[in-house]
Amino acid sequence: MRQLIELPWDPSTPSEVAELFSATSWWIAGGHAIELAAGRPLRPHSDIDVALLRRDQLTAQRALTGWEWWAADPPGELRPWRPGEILPVRVQDVWCRPAGSERWRVQVMxxxxxxxxxxxxxxxxxxxxxxxxxxxxxxxIPHLAPEIQLLHKAAAPRAKDEADFAAVLPLLSAAQRRWLAEAIALTCGTHPWLDRLPEMTFPDFEKDRLA
Structure with missing residues (x-):
């Protein structure tokens, strides 16, 4: 049998996710979040990321009743997430599929x-x-604010991340651009995206913290 991580994806759509998670506090993340911010299709997506706060993790189990939940336990193992189990901080992602399915449908972050x-x-x-x-x-459909999603993508941008940045940059307000510039500078130091964002003006960097 193939390793679980090698199973193919048949990702749920944002609309399907909205129905599944309607009673929880959640948001679309990843490339779909950029697409929802842009208001138009941008590229194909091989999966779908649904994020929620760690403190609300058990709501994901309640939302996906009848599904299988597999915790991505570093350094790369997928293991069953037991009902009611509180996942340790090292586990940041859960792969989900309907019981008996051979395809992943949702990744919970x-x-x-x-x-x-x-x-x-x-x-x-x-x-x-x-x-x-x-x-x-x-x-x-709730989705992660685009400037925050771009910060996630800034650490090691791939071709699709560069495309997402170019697509959504014209839609960002001055405040969103300023926040993203400060956050990238704080977390990455020098970065090619900073040349396309406004010069940093906030004093928060003197406090070594960005809120």
Whole structure:
């Protein structure tokens, strides 16, 4: 039998995700989030990322009743996520499929928080009020704010990340561009995207923290 991680994907659509997770606090992340922000198709997607706060992780199990949940336990093992189990911090992703299916449908990503502050998983100096994390499409689908999704993509941008940056950059407000520039500079130092974003003006860098 093939390894679980080698099974093919048949990703749910954002609309299908909205129906599955309707009773939980969640948002679309990854490339789909950029596409929802742009308001138009940009490229094919091999999977779909659904994010929620780690403190709300068991709501994903309740939303996906009758599904299989497999925790991505570093350094690369997929193992069953037991009902009611609180996943350790090292586990950031859960792969999900309907029971008996040979295809993955949803990847759940667990984000960190402290009270009502969201914490960037790669650098805890970058924080945002949880209430500012998401935008909502006219059809009611929540998705990660594009400047935050671009920060995730900035660490090691691939060709598709460069394309996503180019597609959504003209749609960002001055405040969104400024936040992204500061967050990239704080977490990455020099970066080619900074030449296309405004010069940093906020004093938060003097505090070594971005909120």
């Amino acid at each position: 667990l984000d960190e928080s402290d009270g009502e502050e969201w914490i960037f998983r790669r650098d805890p100096r970058v924080r945002r009020p949880v209430a500012t994390l998401t935008h909502v499409t006219p059809s009611g």
